[in-house]
Amino acid sequence: MNHQTIGKYRWTICALLFFATTVNYLDRQVLSLLAPALSKEFGWSNSDYANITAVFQFGYAISMLFAGRFIDAIGTRRAFTIAVVVWSLGAMMHAFSVPIGAALVALGVGLPVSVAGFMVSRAVLALGEAGNFPAAIKATAEYFPKKERSFATGIFNSGANVGAILAPLTVPWIAVTWGWQMAFIAIGAIGFLWVALWLTFYDAPARQRRLGAAELAYIESDREVTEPAVDGAKVPWFRLLAHRQTWAFVAGKFLTDGVWWFYLFWLPKYLTSQYGMSTTDLALPLTVLYSMTMIGSIGGGWFPTYFMERGYKPYDGRMRAMLVIAFFPLVVLLAQPLGGISYWMPVLLIGVGASAHQAWSANLFTTVSDMFPKRAIGSIVGIGGMAGGLGGVAVSKLGGWIFDAYGARGQLSTGYMVMFSVCALAYLVAWAAMKALVPRHKEITAL
Numbered sequence: 001m002n003h004q005t006i007g008k009y010r011w012t013i014c015a016l017l018f019f020a021t022t023v024n025y026l027d028r029q030v031l032s033l034l035a036p037a038l039s040k041e042f043g044w045s046n047s048d049y050a051n052i053t054a055v056f057q058f059g060y061a062i063s064m065l066f067a068g069r070f071i072d073a074i075g076t077r078r079a080f081t082i083a084v085v086v087w088s089l090g091a092m093m094h095a096f097s098v099p100i101g102a103a104l105v106a107l108g109v110g111l112p113v114s115v116a117g118f119m120v121s122r123a124v125l126a127l128g129e130a131g132n133f134p135a136a137i138k139a140t141a142e143y144f145p146k147k148e149r150s151f152a153t154g155i156f157n158s159g160a161n162v163g164a165i166l167a168p169l170t171v172p173w174i175a176v177t178w179g180w181q182m183a184f185i186a187i188g189a190i191g192f193l194w195v196a197l198w199l200t201f202y203d204a205p206a207r208q209r210r211l212g213a214a215e216l217a218y219i220e221s222d223r224e225v226t227e228p229a230v231d232g233a234k235v236p237w238f239r240l241l242a243h244r245q246t247w248a249f250v251a252g253k254f255l256t257d258g259v260w261w262f263y264l265f266w267l268p269k270y271l272t273s274q275y276g277m278s279t280t281d282l283a284l285p286l287t288v289l290y291s292m293t294m295i296g297s298i299g300g301g302w303f304p305t306y307f308m309e310r311g312y313k314p315y316d317g318r319m320r321a322m323l324v325i326a327f328f329p330l331v332v333l334l335a336q337p338l339g340g341i342s343y344w345m346p347v348l349l350i351g352v353g354a355s356a357h358q359a360w361s362a363n364l365f366t367t368v369s370d371m372f373p374k375r376a377i378g379s380i381v382g383i384g385g386m387a388g389g390l391g392g393v394a395v396s397k398l399g400g401w402i403f404d405a406y407g408a409r410g411q412l413s414t415g416y417m418v419m420f421s422v423c424a425l426a427y428l429v430a431w432a433a434m435k436a437l438v439p440r441h442k443e444i445t446a447l
């Protein structure tokens with residue numbers, strides 16, 4: 001059967017997941033773009049700001065664990081809706097941080113008013129945002145057969161890059177024109193538009209009237225016979241931890257997500273401290289870099305299909321593709337040695353490293369549905385997502401510590417060399433750890 005007759009409804013779902021991921025990243029970036037102005041307005045110290053951002057990082061990591069389980073328990077349609085409503089309200093709450101903080105201080109919270117208010121808003125944002133990846137990966141597994149999943153994941157995950165590109169192009173402009181509060185309100189409100197589209201177009205495939213019989217059969221062509229088509233059965237959460245496959249995903253996320261977070265949080269600082277760039281100078285190199293990562297995300301998601309078309313089983317083809325992808329970040333080792341030529345050298349080399357991350361990430365996420373039945377996907381992505389978030393906290397802390405130590409000796413560029421080496425090698429280490437934990441693919445059918 002050709003693709004024309006099969007139908008294409010599943011790609012509408014992929015487009016919705018892409019839209020959600022873009023909004024997810026936009027909402028989390030607003031604060032960092034407004035940070036200089038807000039720090040000035042409220043007199044925040046570096047540690048005030050660090051505490052506010054830490055609430056998101058920790059809150060996001062911890063919430064992931066529960067978000068994934070929640071999604072498996074109540075189903076993708078309802079859970080994703082709740083997640084987006086919560087995070088959009090959290091995003092908009094930032095605009096009202098002062099009255100919220102004042103109420104908390106009146107109740108006896110011992111923090112400066114604005115700090116307390118922003119912390120609470122970040123916590124609500126993190127709680128909702130944690131639902132995005134577990135829900136989107138689960139929806140992908142529901143709507144795509146195994147061989148198309150990482151391609152679909154690569155497409156929707158590139159929304160993260162689009163969010164990272166769109167934020168610096170929109171947020172400062174809204175803030176200058178209508179004030180910083182409006183930036184939080186306007187960007188936060190986009191989530192409600194998404195909810196309307198989601199409730200209109202998404203339902204579990206078996207219940208979806210817009211989905212033709214041929215496409216449904218195609219989607220379910222590799223479904224395990226033992227597996228129910230829709231949610232309902234309880235997932236034995238603690239038992240998931242007994243499977244080595246769970247730990248393989250946890251190891252993959254823990255060892256590599258930190259690299260992504262490091263690029264997101266530290267690259268602007270790297271370019272300003274090493275090349276004396278101003279905030280406005282950053283727009284072009286960062287746009288180029290995140291556009292490169294879009295290509296990595298989509299191309300890397302497609303890559304394992306190359307092996308599958310040559311007879312590899314989905315998981316084996318994916319691990320093969322991930323091994324090839326894991327070599328690309330090694331070019332980041334050259335970022336500092338070649339950095340004297342022009343700042344474009346590190347930007348392009350790190351662009352290759354970050355593209356490889358997104359290629360890796362699309363496949364890593366998909367290993368979950370290669371190995372686990374659909375009803376456990378949210379839970380496993382949540383457990384691994386928490387590990388990834390904590391890996392992010394660890395790498396950020398390591399970065400801060402290394403830069404302080406080397407900076408104090410006037411050798412900041414050596415500090416960057418150390419951190420870039422970590423970023424370059426992480427994927428090969430992660431691949432080896434995953435292979436050691438699951439040497440041969442074995443799908444889990446009974447939970």
Ligand SMILES: O=C[C@H](O)[C@@H](O)[C@H](O)[C@H](O)C(=O)O
Nearest residue numbers: 133157160257260358361388
């Ligand atoms: O797109 C983002 C990265 O590829 C993921 O590794 C990351 O876990 C994810 O974006 C997240 O924010 O949880």
